[in-house]
Amino acid sequence: MTASIDNRAMLGELFYKAGLINIAQLCQVLCIAHKNSLPVGRVLTMVGLTKHKTIEDALKLQNLVRQNVLAYELAIEALRQVSASRAGLAAVLQDLGWQGNVDRDEENLGSLLVEAGILTQKSIEDSLGLSRHIGLPLARVLVLQGLVTASLLGTALSAQTLIRSGRADRNQTIRALSSANSLTISTNSNCDIALINSRAPYIRLDELLLLAGLLSVSDVKKFMQLEESDCQRTLGEEIVESGMFSSSLIAAAVRLQTMMAKHQVTPDRAARALKLVFSKNISLTKALKEILRESDPYDGNITLYHLLRLSGLVTAYDIRRLGHLPAHPEGGTGSLEERLIKTGIVNRSALDAAKRCLLLTQEGFLTAEQAMIVLHHWSWSGEGLTRVLEKLQWAGGNRLLTLKAQAFVG
Known part of the structure; x- marks a missing residue:
């Protein structure tokens, strides 16, 4: 069995779907976060799009979704409501009919690393203190302090996904984690923990098409419904297979995704170039030449x-x-x-x-x-x-x- 890191309820996506930021703001935040290796939550507060308390509530909702105790759609609605009221997250969730502990954090990263004998409880507590003070996730603090390697962290997060989803025996997974010394740890068919070091673009196909104005929010919702009914296809695959866009436009979009990942073009310029490819039926090369004559509202660098x-x-x-x-x-x-x-x-x-x-x-x-x-x-x-x-x-x-x-x- 192979597990990847749980990427459900990504923070930027939660804020966008809750209506707290628009698609242009989401793409700008993702650009800054990706270019500077910063957590999305820190960027959201840094550029003044939200408050620290709202980030904390969103992280709790994300954690509950990833523990499989809170539905994703309910998390979105809870974030929408808690950001607009003075009520606490627990009260908002209770009003929405959810019964549970908002601070539930079973099989958290720190406890797994301690139980696997990789770190001591004291080192986890010290790192948590630093994490709270500077606003970086515990995982990033552990790597930055040199307490774990990036590969071991990925293995631990994959192990966490396996345990929380119930797809592997807990004790067996902990034993595999304790012996981890490379990107991929294999024990037997019941527990194969693999770190997937993804170099996937940070702007998804649907997000780029939305930013370019070539897809509407209702279009995306329809494609999401198709994705849910056909578990074999991703949202991007549903868009490609629909025939709504030509193969040349899809190819241009994919190339722009790669260029954004390499920071050769910003999301704003990529969206404008893609819109030109669609509206003028020109090549991406020509579209990019036209776009480069115009100013860019941001470059992703921090000041x-x-x-x-x-x-x-x-x-x-x-x-x-x-x-x-x-x-x-x-x-x-x-x-x-x-x-x-x-x-x-x-x-x-x-x-x-x-x-x-x-x-x-x-x-x-x-x-x-x-x-x-x-x-x-x-x-x-x-x-x-x-x-x-x-x-x-x-x-x-x-x-x-x-x-x-x-x-x-x-």
Whole structure:
């Protein structure tokens, strides 16, 4: 038996289907998340599309769906209602007729890793504390701290899926997990845990067609009903097999998906190019040439403001106290920095540390997630940023400091 990681009730999809964001916002968030290796929930709050509490409620709903105790459609309705009211998630679910514990978290990742003898309870508790503080999932924190490898994490998540779905014996799966030392662990026909390291595009075919205006929401719902009645086909396959679009347009869409995954084009430009292919009956190459003449509303890169928000150096409360701060402060960075320092929200050393971390992410030495943890360690340790980076053993050791980054040594 082979198991993949449970991808039901993806956070961005939950927010979109609950009507909390539109398709353009979803694709922008997915682009930023994919390009910077950030959790979708963090990006949603970073760009100001939702509140932290709504993310917490959505994550609880996602967890309940993946434990097979809450229907997906009910989770969507619950998220829609809880985001618009002051009532708690438990009360909203009760009003919808669901009886259960909203904090239920059976067979969670931490307990599986402890039971398999891979990590201690203390290391899990410490990682959970860091996870809550910086807003990254436990799984990502464990990898970033070097407590588990990415391959072992994938194996553990696959094991979790097997156990929660009841497709494998629990004890046997735990034993397989404890002996995991590669991407794929095989014991016998009853328990084959495989990590599938998917390089699939982050924008689905239906999402791209929706963004391009070539599919309506009602069209997607019809295709979803067909998908549910025919378990052998995915939603994308239903769209392709329907004959609604020509083979050349589908081929263009698939190529654009690959280009987006490689960050050669943003979702906005991909959608505009696909619309030109459809409306003018031209090749994708010609459509892309036309699109490149136009400006792009976003490129998926994070700014200094974004990093300050991600790291918690600037909070939602700070923004309310200060007033509106631009999400894209191009041309006004100096003004932004001055306002932050003048109001005492951040001091000069914190701003310099954030600027240096941003440079390191832009030059490929750190990921955005690593920059968040670096700034977290720096803020409470009282040590210089160089020392923190050395302790965490990130950014390539001696080749850490480029000429630009050295300007912010502290």
